[in-house]
Amino acid sequence: MSGELVLQIVLTVAAGLVGVGLYGALSQQSIVMIMMGLELALNGVLLAGGAAWFFLGPELPDAQMLVVVTLVVMAVEMAMGFAVTIAIYRARQVDMVDMATELKG
Amino acid sequence: MVDVSTWSLVVVAVLGVLAVALGVAVFVVDSMARATFALLGSFLAVAGILLVFDLVYLAVVTALMMTIEMAVMAVFMIMFMMNPAGLMPMSMVHNQRGSAGVGVVTFVVLVIGIWTVDWPPRTGALPEDSTRQLGEAIMGSHMLVMLVIGIALFGTILAGTVLATARGRYDRFGPDLSAARPSDPVEGGMGR
Structure with a gap:
């Protein structure tokens, strides 16, 4: 099968992951579940980066670096998300975003 | 291709x-x-x-x-x-319809792009060892990326610790930071 078609199929899967992740991040109330939605969207970026490397420019390491950066973004997002969850729970006993409305304009 | x-x-x-x-x-x-x-x-x-x-x-x-x-x-x-x-089955969602709309629209826009773009053919061949390619890039042409990542991760360690710590300097040294000795639940030192 031609590589272009496979690339398009893989990128469609990646787009599906981004779409589902976005839905989760916007619709969930729990802070931890919102983080899971963001992780799922980043999972799609991971897949798209790998596919771009294999099908478009495997002689250059650029797409691989993009995947590494995405992995780091995931790790940072997890660490900071959990730190914020602990901080806001300790201060206000808040574990859902709907309860954290003090800065609402 | x-x-x-x-x-x-x-x-x-x-x-x-x-x-x-x-x-x-x-x-x-x-x-x-x-x-x-x-x-x-x-x-x-x-x-x-x-x-x-x-x-x-x-x-x-x-x-x-x-x-x-x-x-x-x-x-x-x-x-x-x-x-x-x-x-206990319970609903933990809000604005479900709007969120689903945003998700579907994002997916559709991306898919339209994916299937209408004229993708370029692959340039060059697969490297013998993709890990080696990445390692040489990290240590050579793309070292700046790795430096930025390192600083970002270090900043994350500091920020995560600060956010997760229960007691800050104002708890230890008072609202105007004037206390001579910090008031800690457990005194430091050797107890002498």
Whole structure:
């Protein structure tokens, strides 16, 4: 099968992951579940980066670096998300975003 | 363009469907523990696809990192979720219709782009060892990326510690930071 078609199929899967992740991040109330939605969207970026490397420019390491950066973004997002969850729970006993409305304009 | 063998196409298709299905399952199942492991399954499926694309190192890193991350996530789920085991079915969503709309529109826009763009042919050949290619890039042409990543991760360590610490300097030294000795629950030093 031609590589272009496979690339398009893989990128469609990646787009599906981004779409589902976005839905989760916007619709969930729990802070931890919102983080899971963001992780799922980043999972799609991971897949798209790998596919771009294999099908478009495997002689250059650029797409691989993009995947590494995405992995780091995931790790940072997890660490900071959990730190914020602990901080806001300790201060206000808040574990859902709907309860954290003090800065609402 | 490169041709892809039938078996790798089958593997990619199966893992792709699995990745999206498990991703959907994250927001469908009642039990938060199950949601965490569904997300882990989705990550492992993507790692499998990366493996088919000859990105051995990145696939292994993804699989290992996400396994640990989801284990930590499961602990936090039990700590902070109101319904970790899903024993009491309850709705934990808001603005579901709007969110679904945004998700679907994003997906459709991306898919239109993916299937209408005239993708360029592959330039160059696969390297003998993709891990070596990445390692040489990190230590050579793309070192700046690694330097920025290092600083960002160090900043994350500091910020995470500051946010997660219960007692700050104002708790220890008073509102105007004038106390001579910090008031700690456990005194420091040797107790002399």
